[in-house]
Amino acid sequence: MRWSQSFLVTLREVPGDAEVVSHQLLYRAGMMQKLAAGIYSFTPFGFRSLRKMIDIVREEMDATGAMEVDLPILQPKELWVESGRWDRYVNDGILFHLEDRKGGEFALAPTAEEAVTDMVRRSVTSWRQLPFNLYQIRTKFRDEIRPRFGLLRGREFLMKDAYSFDVDQKGLDLHYKKMDAAYRRIFERCNLEYALVDADSGAIGGSASQEFMVVADTGEDALVFSDAGDYGANVEKATTAPLPEPWAGEEERPLKKASAPTPGLTTCVDQAKHLGTTSSRIVKTMIYEIDRADGETRLAAVLIRGDLEINEVKLPKALGALHAKLASEEILRKISGTVPGFVGPLDLLPFKELPIFLFVDRSLEDGRNIWCGANQDGTHHAQVSIKRDVMSLPAFKGVVEVATARDGDPSPAPKGGLLRIKRGIEVGHIFKLGTKYSEAMKCEVADQSQKMVPLAMGCYGLGLGRTVAAAIEQNHDDLGIVWPVPLAPFACVVAVLQRDAHVLEAADRIYEDLKAAGVDVFYDDRDERPGVKFKDIDLIGFPLRVVVGGKGLAKGVVEVSTRREKKASEIAPDRVVDVVKRSLAAGAKTLATG
């Protein structure tokens, strides 16, 4: 393709709405445009890179034996009601939904568990038809609270989603492993440094799940890694080894009710300072409204050490609830008679018909000689013992583990070490769904003993646009994008520096020869000054550049150079095809001039 015949416009300045480097460079290199918040158009160049991403994913998925399908994006509400996700997704505001002319409701699919499960249950009756893995590469819609960072969080985006079906857990485990391996190959081909972390399965549901994370400061997820190297988890999922306890070795002293004045001090840190202690000796009592699977709503008081924070992603599961949301101050006032800061576990009043359950975070399990809110303004109880004073209460329901891991906390993994927090971009997520959807939607087969069993499902997502953006986040420099060869819109560019007939002729020939040799080559044949071409070429980030100019030709050479290392070499024109082909085969990191 010749530039003079292309739709390709680069920008000298960064459009004002681009914050992160991948977004800026995709704009400046003329690969992408914004249509609305979180909704982007790909230009021919942008789409070439995206299509290469698509091809890589398709190749690797096919190589695992997965089969491509095409599931509708417009999906009837009934399917989503059946799985139980309609209300939840609508309430969370994440689901784009609309009505047809007859008032029938539809969703624009954010994911396709329902559609694929429906496809399978219509056609599968026996264990003999299993296992298989179905995938598709299609646009997804999510009405994100806050779309941002270009392709990193959009409202319309391209995702590969795969769904495996097995008769039992063993088969699912095998599919999960295969997908894990395929994802590793995919990200390696994109020259991405990634980390695999344990993840919460969130709204999708299921048992085990892991995320493929590209470590980057611009990432939206907080990740926790052990410095001993054997632990990685999303902070939403991360746990720690038991923390050192400030009361270790102390005798339990008698409870002194309402003996500690904390006037106007509503935070643990301030209270601790006032009481001459540390916030790790203050009990933080958080009141949540929880919805249980049986449809009942209750209140839960969750006690945690004052220097820790509750992880609200872990919380619902730990409490056996579907949702847990912080109770309003109005409810707080009714059950405790006080305001946030002075609520405590002792003498809480039931609110209307809502019973209160009491949970204690592991950090306080052995807590003694500590302070907790006295349920009156500006007052705390002193010398509280959790076992003696809290766990003995009828409302006490158990010890849970709901603390958020902090930088420097001890690692829970065998090698020990300390936890470190980094940021990452989630590019892939693999789940063992188990029978969550197959049970809800009656996707069953007869097993070998003629028993009907729900299928064991896995689901495997991979964000394509996001992966391309992540690749740019990790592969760029001051001049522009430094594409990994497999994702570059073109692997190679030929630039002609002058308009003299013999120079043009030589450049044309090299371009035609490369094309004929099957090289993915672009030709900058514009009537522009050399400087302009070099800047544009660096910005777009072609892995290899062939420069044809009068000075070189006078010496009988052209210049071939790599984008990444900026290694340049003078080559006789008739050797260009060979050097380019071999350099590309080696990833264009160095020039194969030998």
Added chain:
RNA sequence: CGGGGCGUAGCGCAGCCUGGUAGCGCACACGGUUCGGGACCGUGGGGUCGGAGGUUCGAAUCCUCUCGCCCCGACCA
């Protein structure tokens, strides 16, 4: 959803406070000189000032409403 900011030519911005014929840089067109790292000179084209309403002799500018976009935050008792 809460807070803040911004919408003026394709892109980046000034003008608004203090109302009086809409400007700068880049890009674009034409002519000339240049030509291996975003050239220079000259000439020129292009804007419903996001939209609606209001105040005024007169509104990009003041007021009201509205739409869009960007950033931060979303309760830790």
